Amino acid sequence: MPKRQALWTLTRIAEHLGVPTHRVRYIVNSRGIVPVDRAGIARVFDDSSIQFISSILNEQDRTGGKA
Secondary structure, rough: OOOOOOOOOHHHHHHHOOOOOOOOOOOOHHHHOOOOOEOEEEEEEEEEHHHHHHHHHHHHHHHHHOO
């Protein structure tokens, strides 16, 4: 049986990455990152989305928000 992948809400992603939720929400909305599913009204994302969001946050922090 294949292992089930964890799904992440915006709030959980923000907590995991140690940033405010609004930063994650902005990246998701501005970059057009598509959720893998919905849980009620919450958008949920997979591990690859978290890696992408994390890389954008790191670039923004490195360049002073100009990424």
